[in-house]
Amino acid sequence: MRARARILALLAAALSLPAPGVLAAPPAGYQPPAPVVRTLANGLTVAVFPDDRMPITQFQLLVPAGAAHEPPGHAGVANLTVQSLTHGTASRTALDFANAVDALGGTLGTAAALEFSTVSGSFLAADLEAGLELLADAVVNPLFSEDELPAVKGQIGAALARTRQMPATLADEHLWAVSFPGHPYGHSPQGAVRTLNALGPGQVRAFYRERYRPNRAILAIAGDVTPERAFRAAEDALGSWGGRTPEWRAAPPPAPAKGWRVRIVDTPGLGRAELRLGTPGPARGAQGYEALMLAGEVLEGLAPETGLRSSVVGLRDGGLVSIATGAPVDSVGAQVARLRAVLTRWAVNPAPEGPLAAARRRLVGGYTLRFETFAGQIAQWMSSTLGETQPDAVAGFPRRVAALDASDLRAAMSRWIAPDRMALVVVGPADRLRPQLESLGPVEVVSAEAAAEVLEAPSTATQPPTAEQLARGRALTQQAIAAHGGLDRLRRIQDSRLEGDLRMSDGTRELSGQVIQLRKEPMRFAFTTTFENVRSMQVLDGDHAWATVEATPAQYDDLDSLARAGLRAGFRSDLQHLLVAAADTTARVAWRGQERVAEQDADVVEVVARDGDRRILFLDPASHRVVAMEQNEAGHSARRHYYDFRDVNGVLWPFGEDRLLDGQRMVALTLRNVAFNIGLKDDQFRKPGQAPQEGRRPRPR
Amino acid sequence: MKRSHLALLLLCGVMIWAAPTRAADAPAVQTGAARSFALDNGLRVVLLPDPRSAAVDVSVWVEAGVRYERPGSLGLSHLFEHLSSRGAAPGGTGEVRRRIEAEGGTSAAYTSADFTCFTHTVPRSALAAVLQLEAGRLTLRPTQAMLDQERAAVRDEMRARARANPLEPGIQRLYATAFPAHPYRWPVLGSDEDLSRITLAACEDWTRSRYTPDHVLVTIVGDFDPDQAAQDLRRAFGGIKKRGESRTPAAEPEPRGERRAVERGDVQVPVIIVGWRMPAGSAADAPALDLISALMSRGPTARLNRWPGDEPLTRFSQTGRDGRHDGSIFWVAAAARSAADTAAVEARLLGEIEGMAREPVGGEELDRARRQLELSIMFGRQTARERGLTLGTSQMLTGDWHDADRQLERLRSLTPADLQQAAARTFTAGRRTVVWMVPAVSGAGGPGGRP
Numbered sequence A: 001m002r003a004r005a006r007i008l009a010l011l012a013a014a015l016s017l018p019a020p021g022v023l024a025a026p027p028a029g030y031q032p033p034a035p036v037v038r039t040l041a042n043g044l045t046v047a048v049f050p051d052d053r054m055p056i057t058q059f060q061l062l063v064p065a066g067a068a069h070e071p072p073g074h075a076g077v078a079n080l081t082v083q084s085l086t087h088g089t090a091s092r093t094a095l096d097f098a099n100a101v102d103a104l105g106g107t108l109g110t111a112a113a114l115e116f117s118t119v120s121g122s123f124l125a126a127d128l129e130a131g132l133e134l135l136a137d138a139v140v141n142p143l144f145s146e147d148e149l150p151a152v153k154g155q156i157g158a159a160l161a162r163t164r165q166m167p168a169t170l171a172d173e174h175l176w177a178v179s180f181p182g183h184p185y186g187h188s189p190q191g192a193v194r195t196l197n198a199l200g201p202g203q204v205r206a207f208y209r210e211r212y213r214p215n216r217a218i219l220a221i222a223g224d225v226t227p228e229r230a231f232r233a234a235e236d237a238l239g240s241w242g243g244r245t246p247e248w249r250a251a252p253p254p255a256p257a258k259g260w261r262v263r264i265v266d267t268p269g270l271g272r273a274e275l276r277l278g279t280p281g282p283a284r285g286a287q288g289y290e291a292l293m294l295a296g297e298v299l300e301g302l303a304p305e306t307g308l309r310s311s312v313v314g315l316r317d318g319g320l321v322s323i324a325t326g327a328p329v330d331s332v333g334a335q336v337a338r339l340r341a342v343l344t345r346w347a348v349n350p351a352p353e354g355p356l357a358a359a360r361r362r363l364v365g366g367y368t369l370r371f372e373t374f375a376g377q378i379a380q381w382m383s384s385t386l387g388e389t390q391p392d393a394v395a396g397f398p399r400r401v402a403a404l405d406a407s408d409l410r411a412a413m414s415r416w417i418a419p420d421r422m423a424l425v426v427v428g429p430a431d432r433l434r435p436q437l438e439s440l441g442p443v444e445v446v447s448a449e450a451a452a453e454v455l456e457a458p459s460t461a462t463q464p465p466t467a468e469q470l471a472r473g474r475a476l477t478q479q480a481i482a483a484h485g486g487l488d489r490l491r492r493i494q495d496s497r498l499e500g501d502l503r504m505s506d507g508t509r510e511l512s513g514q515v516i517q518l519r520k521e522p523m524r525f526a527f528t529t530t531f532e533n534v535r536s537m538q539v540l541d542g543d544h545a546w547a548t549v550e551a552t553p554a555q556y557d558d559l560d561s562l563a564r565a566g567l568r569a570g571f572r573s574d575l576q577h578l579l580v581a582a583a584d585t586t587a588r589v590a591w592r593g594q595e596r597v598a599e600q601d602a603d604v605v606e607v608v609a610r611d612g613d614r615r616i617l618f619l620d621p622a623s624h625r626v627v628a629m630e631q632n633e634a635g636h637s638a639r640r641h642y643y644d645f646r647d648v649n650g651v652l653w654p655f656g657e658d659r660l661l662d663g664q665r666m667v668a669l670t671l672r673n674v675a676f677n678i679g680l681k682d683d684q685f686r687k688p689g690q691a692p693q694e695g696r697r698p699r700p701r
Numbered sequence B: 001m002k003r004s005h006l007a008l009l010l011l012c013g014v015m016i017w018a019a020p021t022r023a024a025d026a027p028a029v030q031t032g033a034a035r036s037f038a039l040d041n042g043l044r045v046v047l048l049p050d051p052r053s054a055a056v057d058v059s060v061w062v063e064a065g066v067r068y069e070r071p072g073s074l075g076l077s078h079l080f081e082h083l084s085s086r087g088a089a090p091g092g093t094g095e096v097r098r099r100i101e102a103e104g105g106t107s108a109a110y111t112s113a114d115f116t117c118f119t120h121t122v123p124r125s126a127l128a129a130v131l132q133l134e135a136g137r138l139t140l141r142p143t144q145a146m147l148d149q150e151r152a153a154v155r156d157e158m159r160a161r162a163r164a165n166p167l168e169p170g171i172q173r174l175y176a177t178a179f180p181a182h183p184y185r186w187p188v189l190g191s192d193e194d195l196s197r198i199t200l201a202a203c204e205d206w207t208r209s210r211y212t213p214d215h216v217l218v219t220i221v222g223d224f225d226p227d228q229a230a231q232d233l234r235r236a237f238g239g240i241k242k243r244g245e246s247r248t249p250a251a252e253p254e255p256r257g258e259r260r261a262v263e264r265g266d267v268q269v270p271v272i273i274v275g276w277r278m279p280a281g282s283a284a285d286a287p288a289l290d291l292i293s294a295l296m297s298r299g300p301t302a303r304l305n306r307w308p309g310d311e312p313l314t315r316f317s318q319t320g321r322d323g324r325h326d327g328s329i330f331w332v333a334a335a336a337r338s339a340a341d342t343a344a345v346e347a348r349l350l351g352e353i354e355g356m357a358r359e360p361v362g363g364e365e366l367d368r369a370r371r372q373l374e375l376s377i378m379f380g381r382q383t384a385r386e387r388g389l390t391l392g393t394s395q396m397l398t399g400d401w402h403d404a405d406r407q408l409e410r411l412r413s414l415t416p417a418d419l420q421q422a423a424a425r426t427f428t429a430g431r432r433t434v435v436w437m438v439p440a441v442s443g444a445g446g447p448g449g450r451p
Helices: A002-016 A077-084 A094-103 A125-140 A149-164 A167-179 A193-198 A201-211 A227-238 A289-302 A329-348 A353-371 A374-387 A397-403 A406-416 A430-440 A467-483 A487-492 A561-571 A575-583 B002-017 B076-087 B095-102 B124-139 B144-164 B168-178 B192-197 B200-209 B226-237 B283-297 B342-357 B363-379 B384-398 B403-413 B416-426
Strands: A036-039 A045-050 A056-063 A107-112 A117-124 A218-223 A261-266 A272-281 A309-314 A319-328 A423-428 A443-447 A495-505 A510-520 A524-531 A534-541 A544-549 A556-558 A588-597 A600-608 A614-619 A626-630 A638-648 A651-661 A664-676 B035-038 B044-049 B056-062 B106-111 B116-122 B216-222 B259-265 B271-277 B314-322 B329-336 B432-439
Touching (some): A045 A227, A077 A107, A077 A117, A077 A149, A149 A167, A167 A423, A193 A588, A272 A309, A289 A309, A289 A319, A329 A406, A329 A423, A467 A614, A544 A561, A575 A600, A588 A614, A600 A626, B044 B226, B056 B384, B095 B106, B116 B124, B116 B384, B168 B432, B283 B403, B342 B416
Parallel strands (some): A045 A218
Antiparallel strands (some): A272 A319, A495 A510, A495 A664, A510 A524, A544 A556, B106 B116, B271 B329, B314 B329
């Protein structure tokens, strides 16, 4: 936990700190530590920060392999690649690797950012060589085995789920996406569940081969080690690392269009909204960058009642100027009005003398605190080196800030800040926010679950299908139906009984039980589960639905419309109904391309029923079997992966089924018995006559 | 799950600060350069200059915690932390924080069972100004409006904590059961009922009796001139007269026999929390117990994280030592898997921990745990604030700020026999308190059929 916090702190520092030259000035007398730097024969830059105050060392390898470098359609591959490094190497399994780190008492962590990925370690100084050997093993010899990828994806999926619960982080991510539409800087460093699911070892290995090379990588080592020892250890561990990563530059960021772009990230139930206002800004080290930093500090002092915080983040080929604040949901409109007013005032006069002096003092004062830890020192220096800025970028910043005057701030503001061309992101309940924001301009509403950058994978495509796609969709569907026994056999199934074992997991705990599903045409469905000897049952009986939990005395509760709808969807979600629905000539069936699912390539066929119900079938191109199905609801990706197909009365039926929510396996179903047309009676779905006993409290739903 | 972990981290928070250690070849807090003195009014000072620090940290420690509270006004220490953070400067609400941030600095405050701490990290140039601000805390005159405002803020905090930490009732039950006579049996945040009863007069009395120089320690760590700092301290605090009263809490008799309790709460599976009260005068055992804690639950190969050949019975297990002035506790907490036999879970945990007294630990395992603990401690002392908190906590809990380094030296020299002896002194059935937290809706009776 502590190690993870350190790694996150380091990453956060590297991401959020405005970079070299951008930071506030150190007070007189304080000199930030300057590293001893050497370049190895393979091009790896090594920087050493000797500090003998405690016998510990921290090191970080930075490779220019961030989300901005991801190929189109491969969102998340940077994160998946770096997270996979420690999950198996040529000489160590994932477990061996974890045990080797543990034996040293240290930590080794990985993280992805927009412009780079990092591998960081913390060890006793005496263990520097052993720690670097582990780092080198992960970076130079990773396997990216197919067996390990699901575990890594699961971890990333869980992290993405946590992010969705963090309004401030969501707001930041979406502001980058709205400010850089279609640009690499709009990518999310974490990736997105949909595209993550489609990534396989091939894409990861290709990204690794392209980006994980020593010539543009940087290794920083801080702590109780001499430069000579550190260089020798770096050479021994990473000297044989070969290959070259090509130069990469981002295209110029798009100029913001006139007007405000407004995005609401819909999070129903949130009481306090998060607001972000932003616009593309200068690259780190570019002219006006430091002046904008100082202007941002002035802005914070101009409107203390708004509680706003300014930020100027510089990347190599562009940056983002942003203003962050929050407000009770029903006051967002008023808060935005206040922000507009202060923004206009600020743009006209960014540097009144009193606030300018106070801002300079605050900026300079806060500077030194960033150098208190090894992580901070490394982050400052690395951001400087990445930006290829002037040699005194870090040490000379105080002097440069001291020299900035009101005219410098005005020039930077007029170049970069146009109050009538801003992006606004608000995280909160859309139904209450939209009326407050519509007067600002077009309002886009996305769900909190959506990736910050709305990406289209084949399974999420929304554009109307072409005639070719429709034709191919029909053809593929017919092949799938044939592969599973033919339409006649499927249509002749009038009832079915499925019985098996169920294993549920929420990522932290597991629950095992049994399940029985009974279906009878039309619209009769009984879903029975038994966990820890407690049997519960939910039943759909045409237009009526009820539930019971085994108890004494027996109690039967009617279900509401939402639960009825859920049971209807459940009734139609078995393979028979999926295929029969796809054969319906009134449905729109379209091929959407190929996508990776369940670790294999699959044809993606979209089936939109007459009532608008949309499902995605993933078909094996060779066998034409349905290997997965997806039905997304409320922004969640709900998938089923099918396997262990067996013949049941001429119908090919999956006896194994994994159910995934947003990429995380939640349920594994293993069927023991499948039977069709066994003569189920309507009575078996009818609610027993007993009504709930008077005076008993209704069971909570 | 996440919330449960948070709860355990909260439980072990004091332990982290109170687990002083250091590597053999370099002092972790560099006490060699430190000096301490007291002003005429009784205010104690520890100065630890480090010219290589990037900043300076000023921490003010007040002997104000539940240890000094009385029934009817429980939670006064924490409420007063809020009051004085908001109102210690003439500018009113939030002025202290605003002034610190204007210098580019950061501030924090917290209340433990034994003390209240206010800490500020600032550039060297702001040190004198911070000391002046802090002196204002000792002469605070709270108003009714401030009291009403902060009472509401504390209620919000209590609600937020209750939401964030479902294990809090179980932890409270552990202390209430393990310390039936001492004020440690009461929650640090107090109770909602008592919060309503606290009057302005009670707050003014608290200022007079607790926020007085003879109950205050100031630590300054980092980049500063110690001679100048001593002058600044005298200028800021020297004119404040001492007026405190001495309060000695009720003594807690040594435990005689196992105590058990069941607490129902917002948990999905049964959670066990066991605490062993360390014997009086056994502070020297602290490093050994911290090492045992690392052996038990730190890292993937720790003993409680290994279930060779079996399905794990627990979702997670954590251990730690909560060091307090009048009595420390070594604790273990674990959430049972839904289908696990709770009696088996309890037997496994007790067997592992109390078994430490019988079996010597192997050299490789000891070395791993020692490295983990040393790294954790040293990486946790990188900043001026972290070093200041280490020194101050040592002083407030043991009465000697040197204790931090002494315990670190002890950690490095511990042998398997030392661990066995410390375990034999602490991990006895007679010192044990067992609390099971169970889902509020479960059937009658405690886990494993035990009360």
